[in-house]
Amino acid sequence: MRRTVHMDFTPYRDTLRMAFRALERNKLRTALTSLGIVIAIAAVICTVAVGHGATRQVQDQLTALGVNMIWIEAGGRNVNGVRTGNGQTKTLTVEDAAALLAGVPQITSVAPNVDGPMQVAYGNQNWYTRFRGVSSDYFDIRNWHQDRGALFTAADSEHETNVCLLGSTVAETLFGFSDPVGKTIRLQNRPFKVIGTMQSKGFSTTCYDQDDIVVIPYTTAMKKLRGISWLDDIYSSAISADAIPPAIQQITGLLRQRHHLRPDEPDDFNIRHPEEALRAQEQASRTLTLMLAGIASISLVVGGIGIMNIMLVSVTERTREIGVRLTVGATEKDVQKQFLAEAVAVGLLGSLGGVPLGIAVSAVASRIFEWPSLISPTAIVVAVMLSLAVAFLFGYYPARTASRLDPIEAIRYE
16 A cells, blocks of 8 residues: 655744844844855846846857858969968869869859949939849858849859849948838949848847848849959858868869969968867857856855854854753754744745845946847856855854853853
């Protein structure tokens, strides 16, 4: 026959109730003692929230960056022994993009790119922005989707059509709250039909507004806006993150072969893997968050020292009361339990004040400094548990001291 075991929490409840009554006798002292715990918990919650916000921002940038993207950029060239800046060579071509897709098994898609600054106009509105000429595969590589309208297709690139997609910054500047889809704008005095607007990507890690852009077919950009036959960049997507390093090696070998570069000649292109830098930034954000949270946790120790100090003062002030309790039958364990409960109660009061303060400070700091913050329930739970543990540990010595008082000497204490 199964026996049901019922736990009686009444003694613990009564002990905690007596602890709060004892603390209520000295409200100001209790408030000042718990203030250290309040500040400590608020500091932990706030630092973790800011750190998690920064990590989430990097993760969002990784998502906006694209799927396992590899970026091949036109490189520099040697002029009289001096190497020029990136983007100066004219050797990156549409044929190179096709060769990469056909000759590198780790690559799933490629998108030629031609870009540059330009003036865009609609009615009496003008805006200086940038155009980006790409193929239809670019949107999948960069994980970028339209907000309204439709994306252009491979047929638009083949026929060099004058269609465009607007970034949210350009759309808001030229059209305000009205729908730009179907309207005709002018790019360098050429008419282009707006077929859609793009979802907002926000600012990049280099503080570049990714929405301040007009996207058009790359063939239209090459022949009608730039009048060139080469590319500025080739964007590509690897089959997986693990496939990126071997893909970069094969891309390097293939492009060097196609560009007829001698072994002693430097590359006339650059291969970048932005995800790697963002992953490093994400790891740095997490490490910084842990470090700041650790520093903030030190204030919990300071709060614990304050609890120990006040509890020792309380033991001294209540020596006669402790002697009376021991004389009338209370055990050392009862006295120790009572003072431990008072210490934990101070930690609990500090937690009740620290949690809302930490959330409020995180929200205010995020609004003032325009820095993202993300409240972590785990951080709140851990901070509260740490505060109670600190209160228990630092309250143990005063409680043990109280329980070991001699009853006769305690009653005589003046």
